[in-house]
Structure formats: C-alpha cells, structure tokens
Amino acid sequence: MKFATKAIHAGVYPDPTTGAIMTPIYQTSTYVQRSPGDHKGYEYSRTHNPTRTQLQDAVAALENGTHGLAFASGMAAIDCLIKLLQPGDEVISTNDLYGGTYRLFTKVFEPYGIKFHFVPMGDMSAVREKLSARTKLIWVETPTNPLLNVIDIRAAAEVAKEAGALLVVDNTFSTPYLQTPLDLGADVVMHSLTKYMGGHSDVVMGALVVKDDQLHERLRFLQNACGGTPGPQDCFLVLRGLKTLHLRMQRHCENGRAVAEYLRQHEKVEKVFWPGFENHPNHAVAAGQMRDFGGMISFVLKGDKQEDAVAVLERFKLFALAESLGGVESLCGHPATMTHASIPPEERRKAGLSDSLIRLSVGIEDAEDLIEDLAQAIG
Template identity: 75%
Template sequence: MKFGTKVIHAGVAPDPTTGAIMTPIFQTSTYVQKSPGQHKGFEYSRTHNPTRDALQKSIAALENGKHGLCFSSGMGAIDALIKLLSPGDEVISTNDLYGGTYRIFTKVFAKYGIKFHFVSMDDPASIEKYINDKTRLIWAETPTNPMMNIIDIKALAAIAGKHDLLLGVDNTFATPYLQNPLDLGADLVMHSVTKYLAGHSDVVMGALVVNDDRLAEDLAFIQNSCGATPGPQDCFLVLRGIKTLHLRMERHCQNGKTIAGYLRHHPKVDKVYWPGFEDHPNHDIAAKQMRDFGGMISFSIVGDKQEDAKKVLENLHYFSLAESLGGVESLCGHPASMTHASIPKVEREKVGLTDSLIRLSVGVEDAEDLKNDLAAALELI
C-alpha cells in the first residue's frame, strides 16, 4: 500500500454497527460486561478505547511499525519511554534537541538517578566513547530542533545494535511522509502528534511506534498504569488530519524550499538552516534517508541582536508568533526565549542557537504572500 493510500485507509475500517465510514467518537469511560471479566476487549477507556485503537493502528501503519501507542502529549510519550529505565541507567542524547525534552531529562528524570549525556551526533561514531555497561538508550532527533542538524539513523542503529542498546528517534519534524526510522534500524519512533500528524493546531497528543512485541507490552503497561492517554475526541481529530498528511506535507516542502531560498539571499539574514541546501551539514545523509526536506527553517539575523529578531517576529502577519509547529498556518518563534528557554544559554550557544535565531514553521499558504510578509518585517531592522 502506497503512502497516499495508507493515510486514508490504514488502521481504519467502517463501523461494523452502522457502516459509518469515519471512525466514531466513542465518548465513554466504561463498557458494560455480560459477566465479571467477560468483555469484548474494552473495559475502561484509560486502557482501551475504540477511537484511540484505530488511531494507534493508523500511526503504526504510517511508520511501517507493528504497534502504536498514543499519549496525551509528546512529552507524555517521552515520559513513558524513560520510565522503561531504572536508577543508574544512562542515556546518550543529541545535544541539539527540543527544550521540553531537555527539561524532562534534566529536571525530572535525572533526580531519579538516570544519567544523560548530551553530545553532537553529526558523526555517529563519536558517541561510542560515551557508551558503557550502564548505557541503555540512544535518543536522537533528525532534523533537530531548531538547528535542523541531520543525524544518520542507520549508522546510529548499527552502533545501538553492536552494544545492545535501544535507539529512539523523534520523527516529529520529518513525519512518516519524509522518513521512516524503523526501516533504518531504530527500535522506537516518537511523534509529537500535535504537530504535522494532526496538522491543524487543535490537538495536543504524542505517540510511540515500535515493532518489538515485548517493548510494546512494556510501554502499554506504562501507558495504562500512568494514565497519560488522549481522549476520543482528540483521537478523532487526528484521524481526520492524517487523511490529508501527504497533501499537506507536499505543500509544506514546496513552500519550505521557496522560503529557505529567499532568506538565503536576503542581505539582512546571516545564516539559514534548512537540510535541503547542498552545503547543509550532512545534506547527503538527508538526501538518502528523507524523501524531501520539509517546511521547518531556522535563520539568524546579521549582527545577532535579539532586539532585531524581536522586531521581525512582532511585525510578521501571515507567520503567527506562537509556540508549536506543523499546522497548516505558518508560525514563527524565538527559540532562545520560547521553545528552548529551559536550556542554559551556554548550552544553547554551543550548538549555534543564538539570541537572534528565528524558527519558522512554513505553512501551506501561498508562498509569495509568505515571502512578502518576511520582506516587510525584515525591512524594519
């Protein structure tokens, strides 16, 4: 089944009771049993819900995975993953990652005795010196947030396999339309479903996808026991959003290429970070493991003044100044004070996240309108 067919049909089926083509919203907390312990697979909606089950099957199919698990947020999904570990275990993470992930690693789980190493993964072989008998997990984002660094998933998978480690990949920026980490050897894929999968800025949700039965069983135990599960209304909205994922992503990629090229030649723009440029670090890896280069772009201002970045952000019109990304509408943000404020300034600057860096989530509007919007705002500095 091709991807464009998967987004419409994979994991979903007409309702057997009514024939409804759209998965119903099973807005219920509990299910009637004929006799104690005798039920049709559903007993309580924290454990299972038919709407959520359909979504989990759909997301698993998109990632060419066997098991999907949905959570109330992307952070809820990461929380469940780290709960697989024990005090004394160690994690090797990319040093350029979403601020919320850095925060939960360092402010929540570190105090329970889990140690995190934040390292560059531009050259996967360089991480082996951090591996010891306590290492359990390698965690990567690619492209990274917000510097758009590209990490070789297949190379990381080889290292993880050699040392019997789990490899988890945050695939939020790429989406399964552009990249499938499980096919490249990853053990686990995470999505902030809030972003491109839902696609309309009206849902908060996370997901994990795995192939291993035991890993899925362990994660499902945590999902049920800890209870960070999404409601059926949100699951319905994501199922609806997924049906246009391929169409939206095609336009995101087209507009991303246009806007990245425009910014690169603007005299007031210093650096532009977009993996589609041939001189972007590890572009050759991106070209191999991705099908296109996406609609996420970061850029810095000549002179690197935060006040200039602020002026640009405050004067954009079609790019709305807001947290999050991946919706049909274009968004802009200031990572240093918004999405990555929880990361110390010295650590941010190590990866190039300067005070003037602006992150764009390029939407599906007309590209000329978006260019004109950026031109007018940049003219003010």
C-alpha cells in the same frame, strides 16, 4: 500499499454497528460486560478505547511499525518511554533538541538516578565516546529542533545495536511522509502528534511506534498503569488530520524550499538552516534517508542581535508568533525565549543556538504571500 492510500485507509474501518465511514468518537469511560471478565475487548477507557485503537493502528501503519501507542502529549509519550529505565542507566542524546525533552530528562529523570549525555551526533564518534555498559538508550532527534541538523539514523542504529541499547527517533519534524526510522534500524519512533500529524493546531497528543512485540507489551503496561492517555475527541481529530498528511507535507516542502531560497539570498540574513541546501553539513545524509526536506527553517540576521530578531518577529503579519509548529498556518518563534528557554543559555550557545535565531514553521498558504510577509518583516 502506497503512502497516500495508507494515510486514508490503514488502521481504520467502518463502524461495525452503523457502517459509519468515519471512526466514531467513543465518548465513554467504561463498557458493559456480559459476565465478569467477559467483554468485547474493552473494559475501561484509560486502558483501551475504540477511537484510540484505530488511531494507534493508523500511526503504526504509516511508520511501517506493528504497534502504536497514543498519549495525551508528546511529553507523556517520552515520559512513558524513559520509565523503561532504572537508576544507574544512561542515555545518550543529541545536544540540539527540543527544550521540553531536555527539561524532562534533566529536571525529572536525572534526580531518579538516570544519567543523560548530550553530544553532537553529526559524527557518531561523539556517541561512541560516551558508550558504556550502562548505556540503555540513544535518543535521536532528526532534523533537530531548531538548528535542523540531520543525524544518520542507520549509523546510530549500528552503534545502538553494538551497545545493546534501544534507538529512539523523534520523527516529529519529518513525519513518516519524509522518513520512516523503523526501516532504518530504529527500535522506537516518537511523535508529537500535535504537530504535522494532526496538522491543524487544534489538538495536543503524542505517540510511540514499535515493531517488537515484547517492547510493545512493556510500553503498553506503562501507558495503562501511568495513565497519560488521550481522550477520544483528540484521537478523532488526529485521525482526521492523517487523511491529508501527504497533501499537506507536499505543500509544506514546496513552500519550505521557496522560503529557504528567498532567505538565503536576502542581504540582511547571515545564515539559513535548512537541510535541503547542498552546502548543509548533513545534506548527503538527509538526501539518503529523507524523501524531501520539510517546512521547518531557522535563520539568523546579520549582526546577530536579539533585539533585531525580536523586531522582525513583531512585524510579521502572516507568520503568527506562537509556540508549536506543523499546522496549516505559518508560525514563527524565538527558541531562546520560547521553545528552548528551559535549556541553560550556556548549553544553548554550546550547541550553536544563538539568542537571535528565528525559527519558522512554513505553512501551506501561497508561497508568494509568505515571501511578501518575510520581505516586509525583515525590511
């Protein structure tokens, strides 16, 4: 089944009671049993909910996995995953990653005795240097947030396999439309479904997808026991969003390319971060594992002054200054004070994240209008 067909049909089916073609919102907390333990597969909605079941199956199908698990947020999904670990275990993560992930790793789980190493993953030698018998998980975010570095998933999978560690890929920026990490050797795919998968800036949700039955059972136990599950209304909204994922992502990519090319030629722009450029340091890897290069772009103005970046952000008219990304509307942000403020300034700068960096989530509007907005904002 091709991707567009899967986006519309995979994992979902008409309601068996009424024939409704759209998955109903099963707004219920509990389910009647014929006799104790004799039920129709559903007992309590923290454990299972029919709307959530179809969403989980749909996301798993898109990622070419066999099991999906939905959570109340992307952070809840990561929280569940890290709870597979024990005190003394170690995690190797990219040093350029979402600030909320960094905060969860360092502020919540490090005090429980889990050690995290943050390294540049453009070269797997940096990962190998940190490997030890205690390495249980390698965390890859690609393209990275917000510097759009691309990490070779196949190479990371080889290293993880040698170490006997799980390889987890945050696929939020790419979505399965652009890359399917499980096909490249990853053990787990993580999503903030809030972003492109939902696609309309109206829901907060996360997901994990796996192929291994035993790993799924361990994660499903934690999902239920810890209870970070989404409600059926939110699941319905993401299911609706998935049906147009292929159409939206195609437009995000087209607009992203147009905006990136415009910014690269602008006399006031010093540098543009976008993996579609042939001079991007990881372009060859991106071209080998991605089907296109997405709608996320970051750039730095000449002079590299934070006050200049803030002035540009304040002048935008179509690009809305807001957290998050991946909606149909274009968004702009200042990672140093917004999405990545929880990362210490010295760590941000070490990773190459300038205080003047502007991040764009290019939406699906007319590209000409977006470029006009960029022109007037940058001046």
